[in-house]
Amino acid sequence: MRTAVSALHAAAVLIAALPLAGCSLLTIELPEDPLNELEINARLATHRFVGHFSKTVSDAADEIMATAQAESIALSALRWKIAATTAVSTTAFQVSPRDALVDTWIYCVQMEDFLGEAEGGSLFGPLQSMATTAAARLVADIGKLGVAFVPDDELPRYQEFVRSYADEVPLRDLATPRESAVPAFYAFLGIGEEEAVTTVGTLSQVVNDFGSRVSLLGEQLPNRTAWGSELFLRESGFDGRSLQAELGAFSARVERVAEVAEQAPEMVNAALLRLDEELAVLIETIDAQRAAVMEGLQRERLGLTEAVARERAALIEAVAVERAATLDELERYSDQVIADAWSQIRGLMGIAIFGLIALLIVLFGAPFGLGMLVGRVTKRPS
Numbered sequence: 281m282r283t284a285v286s287a288l289h290a291a292a293v294l295i296a297a298l299p300l301a302g303c304s305l306l307t308i309e310l311p312e313d314p315l316n317e318l319e320i321n322a323r324l325a326t327h328r329f330v331g332h333f334s335k336t337v338s339d340a341a342d343e344i345m346a347t348a349q350a351e352s353i354a355l356s357a358l359r360w361k362i363a364a365t366t367a368v369s370t371t372a373f374q375v376s377p378r379d380a381l382v383d384t385w386i387y388c389v390q391m392e393d394f395l396g397e398a399e400g401g402s403l404f405g406p407l408q409s410m411a412t413t414a415a416a417r418l419v420a421d422i423g424k425l426g427v428a429f430v431p432d433d434e435l436p437r438y439q440e441f442v443r444s445y446a447d448e449v450p451l452r453d454l455a456t457p458r459e460s461a462v463p464a465f466y467a468f469l470g471i472g473e474e475e476a477v478t479t480v481g482t483l484s485q486v487v488n489d490f491g492s493r494v495s496l497l498g499e500q501l502p503n504r505t506a507w508g509s510e511l512f513l514r515e516s517g518f519d520g521r522s523l524q525a526e527l528g529a530f531s532a533r534v535e536r537v538a539e540v541a542e543q544a545p546e547m548v549n550a551a552l553l554r555l556d557e558e559l560a561v562l563i564e565t566i567d568a569q570r571a572a573v574m575e576g577l578q579r580e581r582l583g584l585t586e587a588v589a590r591e592r593a594a595l596i597e598a599v600a601v602e603r604a605a606t607l608d609e610l611e612r613y614s615d616q617v618i619a620d621a622w623s624q625i626r627g628l629m630g631i632a633i634f635g636l637i638a639l640l641i642v643l644f645g646a647p648f649g650l651g652m653l654v655g656r657v658t659k660r661p662s
Contacts, residue, residue: 315377322429323377326384329425330372333388333418334365334500340414344407355514356403356454360411362507363454364391365500371460379462381425386442386461388422391415394451441468 315323341361345354371387374380392415394400395408404411430438445461466473 318429319377322381322425325425325429326372326377326380329384329422330368331499332421333368333384334503336414336418337361337364338503340410344404344410347407347410348404350405351514353403353405353407355511357411358507358511358514359454360403362504362511365504367458369500370458374462377429379465381422381429382438382442382465383461385422385426386445387458388415388419389442389446390449390451390458392419393446397450399450399452400454437468441465 338361341357344357348354348357367387368384371383372380374383392412395403395411395415401408426438426442427435445464449459449461449464451458463473
């Protein structure tokens, strides 16, 4: 129904504009609320920061895992790497560039506090400084983005909010999902959620944002899949090194069985039975690792599918909002043009009626008045 009304309004605009074509130029501009240059650059910089964040955290975690003597420290480093990269992908990919920047900024400060204080201050034992150094570097880097993209008169307030929120809502562990700081940020600014996001940008900007998000998620998928599988295997007591050790031990046992077969053939059956039992255990270990890898791949596939579905829904919603705004604006334009056209038509009709009356006066009144004047002139001599 709304589409039909909009089509009628558009037709009315064209019809009403035809008589005015000779008088003036009529220009109709459809509404677009693009993100300004500062907002676009803030969005791109925040997206790039995701890659920088992921590399910084993963490098530090890999160094801890390679150096750690205790398996518990290596597991903590792996969990940190998975949790941090997942969280920053959530904070940075938001509709509003301002919200994404502030939420990512807050998370970096929360992570630095978590790794430097009691909650996570002993996760990595003597290697803790590797994690805290990486976290401090990320806080400094995201702070530079804040200085670059937050207006100078607002920057002190933003810095105050980031610090106060990180103090009030600290991270407690790596397993609990983090709550977004955006609602608290809106309350700090004194605005409601319904008026917080005034525009999602033009259609081209929305599509580019969607493509950027999917590209970054695609780049992170292989790493997150491998990390999840490795975590499952380590928590289950299996890893690449243990599998290699099992294979080496099994190979040594096969060699011993061959030696026993040469020296004491009567003992071969018993040795083969033990070897068969060990082979069954080895096969079970390999099957467990394969199942863990497949489970990790399935989780990441579902996660990517859900992420793409969310981004697709956001894109469709943004396009629908833009289309609805365009139709509303077109209706307003058409109503205004029709009103202006009728106003001009009424003016023209008034002028035409006045001219017609003047013409009638001239046609009928002039001869009558001239006759009266002639009569008076001819009557005076007599």
